[in-house]
Amino acid sequence: MAQARTGTSPVADPLDSFEDCYSSHWWPMVRLATALLGDTAAAEDAVQEAFTGLYKKWPSLQPGSPVGYLRVSVVNAVRSAQRRLSTQRKHLHALQDPPAPGADERLARQGERDQLRAALDQLPATQREILVLRFISQLSDAEIADATGLSLGGVRSASSRGVAALRVTMGGSR
Amino acid sequence: MNDFETRLAARFAALVDHEAGAPDSAPPFVPVLEDEAPDRRSRTRVFLVAAVVVVVAALTWAGLSQVIHLPGPQVAGPPTPSAGTTATAVSTAPSTSASAQTTSSVAGASTTVVGGMTLSLPAGWTVTPQTYSGGSGPIPGSTVWCIDPVTAKGSCTISLTSAGQATGNPLDVDVEGGWSSNPSYCSVDVRQGQATHTLDVADVRSFGGRSAEYRKWTHTCTATQVVQAEMYEVAYAPAWILFSEHADSYVSAVMAWVAQHSTLPVQTLPLRLQDLGYVRSVHASVSAYIVTLDRVYASAYSTAGEINNSSTTYEYTIPALLVDAAGKQIAAPKVGDRAFIVTNGSAVTGYSVRPL
Numbered sequence: 001m002a003q004a005r006t007g008t009s010p011v012a013d014p015l016d017s018f019e020d021c022y023s024s025h026w027w028p029m030v031r032l033a034t035a036l037l038g039d040t041a042a043a044e045d046a047v048q049e050a051f052t053g054l055y056k057k058w059p060s061l062q063p064g065s066p067v068g069y070l071r072v073s074v075v076n077a078v079r080s081a082q083r084r085l086s087t088q089r090k091h092l093h094a095l096q097d098p099p100a101p102g103a104d105e106r107l108a109r110q111g112e113r114d115q116l117r118a119a120l121d122q123l124p125a126t127q128r129e130i131l132v133l134r135f136i137s138q139l140s141d142a143e144i145a146d147a148t149g150l151s152l153g154g155v156r157s158a159s160s161r162g163v164a165a166l167r168v169t170m171g172g173s174r
Numbered sequence: 175m176n177d178f179e180t181r182l183a184a185r186f187a188a189l190v191d192h193e194a195g196a197p198d199s200a201p202p203f204v205p206v207l208e209d210e211a212p213d214r215r216s217r218t219r220v221f222l223v224a225a226v227v228v229v230v231a232a233l234t235w236a237g238l239s240q241v242i243h244l245p246g247p248q249v250a251g252p253p254t255p256s257a258g259t260t261a262t263a264v265s266t267a268p269s270t271s272a273s274a275q276t277t278s279s280v281a282g283a284s285t286t287v288v289g290g291m292t293l294s295l296p297a298g299w300t301v302t303p304q305t306y307s308g309g310s311g312p313i314p315g316s317t318v319w320c321i322d323p324v325t326a327k328g329s330c331t332i333s334l335t336s337a338g339q340a341t342g343n344p345l346d347v348d349v350e351g352g353w354s355s356n357p358s359y360c361s362v363d364v365r366q367g368q369a370t371h372t373l374d375v376a377d378v379r380s381f382g383g384r385s386a387e388y389r390k391w392t393h394t395c396t397a398t399q400v401v402q403a404e405m406y407e408v409a410y411a412p413a414w415i416l417f418s419e420h421a422d423s424y425v426s427a428v429m430a431w432v433a434q435h436s437t438l439p440v441q442t443l444p445l446r447l448q449d450l451g452y453v454r455s456v457h458a459s460v461s462a463y464i465v466t467l468d469r470v471y472a473s474a475y476s477t478a479g480e481i482n483n484s485s486t487t488y489e490y491t492i493p494a495l496l497v498d499a500a501g502k503q504i505a506a507p508k509v510g511d512r513a514f515i516v517t518n519g520s521a522v523t524g525y526s527v528r529p530l
Contacts, residue, residue: 019203026200034194035186043194051203113189124325135186141398153422160401160420165329167178168304 127162294435360395376471382438443519
């Protein structure tokens with residue numbers, strides 16, 4: 001196994017080393033990718049791909065930029081994974097077993113999760129990314145703009161539309 | 175963040191907690207040693223070849239389009255979407271649902287019949303019947319369609335409502351959405367000064383060849399949460415409402431375009447379905463009160479005040495039974511009342527006083 005680079009780096013505190021960055025941000029990035037993909041294994045692969053890219057860039061990154069760079073990398077890796085997964089799911093869909101029955105409360109919670117996942121899957125990819133970055137990663141609009149490559153206005157517009165779509169789909173309209 | 179968004183955040187967290195499982199520590203990092211990527215020069219060559227192919231294809235297509243150009247008027251599209259919007263300009267008519275029959279198209283636009291209305295949409299926009307879940311639904315007697323960029327189909331960026339008369343909920347041209355209701359766009363209280371609500375524009379504009387009440391509102395909930403709402407409402411039967419809670423400059427331009435290029439069914443009944451104004455005169459008879467109403471443009475929020483640009487009055491006949499019958503507890507109309515009047519298109523069916 002190659003050793004993570006440690007010691008001095010041009011990157012600002014508190015992430016003194018790639019190792020620190022990796023241990024601090026691996027799990028939040030897995031959550032982000034999972035929310036976007038709905039598939040933990042694929043999410044971990046996407047995060048690994050993003051960290052590999054970060055590892056290569058680490059010596060040349062500007063102070064303070066690794067998390068932003070990492071987030072953009074995760075979003076891009078997720079986009080690639082979605083293209084692969086969409087093809088696979090077309091073939092796997094018919095083979096999935098229906099969920100086993102369980103307690104009412106558990107079924108209700110599962111129903112809510114399934115409803116949100118189904119609603120998210122119906123959103124345009126851009127809106128889905130923005131809502132996940134907002135609600136899961138709790139980023140500001142400006143940070144979301146950096147992560148997705150959209151303008152600030154585009155983020156706000158897509159966010160508003162995404163929330164409105166979920167409001168309709170999930171029965172939350174006034 | 176409003177109530178719905180708070181609930182949404184909780185459901186997002188629950189979803190990802192379930193899907194990602196319990197917090198886990200990072201596994202050992204194993205960098206993947208890849209083969210060296212193609213050098214920049216070879217990647218540039220591939221890109222240039224691809225670009226040339228695309229340009230040639232585009233030029234060929236443009237030439238063919240000139241040859242097979244469809245007859246009919248050229249319709250100017252709305253402004254180009256600002257960077258970051260999800261709208262995508264396409265040159266073909268968007269797909270429509272089974273209940274929306276496409277009848278013709280011109281360059282840059284599509285024309286579709288929905289509920290008797292000939293709806294014109296700019297390129298890149300599509301219409302679908304609104305779907306409902308969780309027990310919510312349209313106001314009885316009305317039908318709603320969603321007008322969206324083709325990339326956000328079903329999001330209801332703009333809603334189009336055919337407002338039937340068989341409803342228990344009267345129209346209200348001064349309320350966002352077009353019906354009597356109590357819309358709440360901010361989780362903080364407007365009346366306590368924690369948010370601002372403004373009625374930016376109130377006038378009469380053409381919508382589908384008919385006269386419509388036009389309103390534009392801005393709700394500033396926080397520095398980062400601003401809701402822009404815009405509405406065209408034809409208040410005579412058959413009534414129609416074009417409304418958006420996402421009325422940025424681009425969506426606003428699309429609404430104006432739709433209003434200008436579409437055609438609504440003609441008015442069928444003489445009376446406006448809802449009106450609001452000050453009673454300027456009252457003539458009482460045995461069976462009715464004939465009032466003249468000085469119309470005002472108002473806001474659901476009293477802090478926004480009201481607008482009265484014209485002294486024109488409109489005559490309504492209020493059946494005495496509406497106000498005099500036992501149990502009605504409504505005072506007879508008198509000069510100075512700020513009156514809210516509801517009709518079925520032919521006769522007044524509701525009269526109430528709404529102080530400012």
